[in-house]
Amino acid sequence: LIGRGGLLNHAPTISSALKALHDALLGHRAAVQKDILHRDISIGNVLVSLGDEASIFTDVEPQDRKQAGFLIDFAYAIELSRSAPSGAPHRTGTPIFMAMGVLREHGPHPIHDLHSFFYVLLYLT
Secondary structure (H helix, E strand, O other): OOOOEEEHHHOOOHHHHHHHHHHHHHHHHHHHHOOEEOOOOOHHHEEEEOOOOEOOOOOOOHHHOEOOEEEOOOOOOEEOOOOOOOOOOOOOOOHHHOOHHHHOOOOOOHHHHHHHHHHHHHHHO
16 A cells, blocks of 8 residues: 555545545445455554545546545454454554444444544544
8 A cells, every 4th residue: 555545634625635635435335335344444554645546436536536545454453244343452442443233232334434534433533
């Protein structure tokens, strides 16, 4: 990924940071649709695209296809349909971006990642 993306909090404008966050959310949605839950949404795991990479999203107009950002670090990701716990010896995620449901030890759910995206947005402000 070196040379492909920069840190979200170093985006040149708030507009580019928001577009990158939007694209990361689209990537998250695509992962959930494939039965994958990220579980570590944080400021360091959403990158701003550098260069002119083509978007993976084909349902947008050609002039809007440049991908502004993407989600990285699926080390703690799980399959949503799994039948047993992940085996991690601790809660997964970056503490200041953890959803309340995770902190209260509720089972993994996509809404927890969305809650973490909200904390990333607050961090940017």
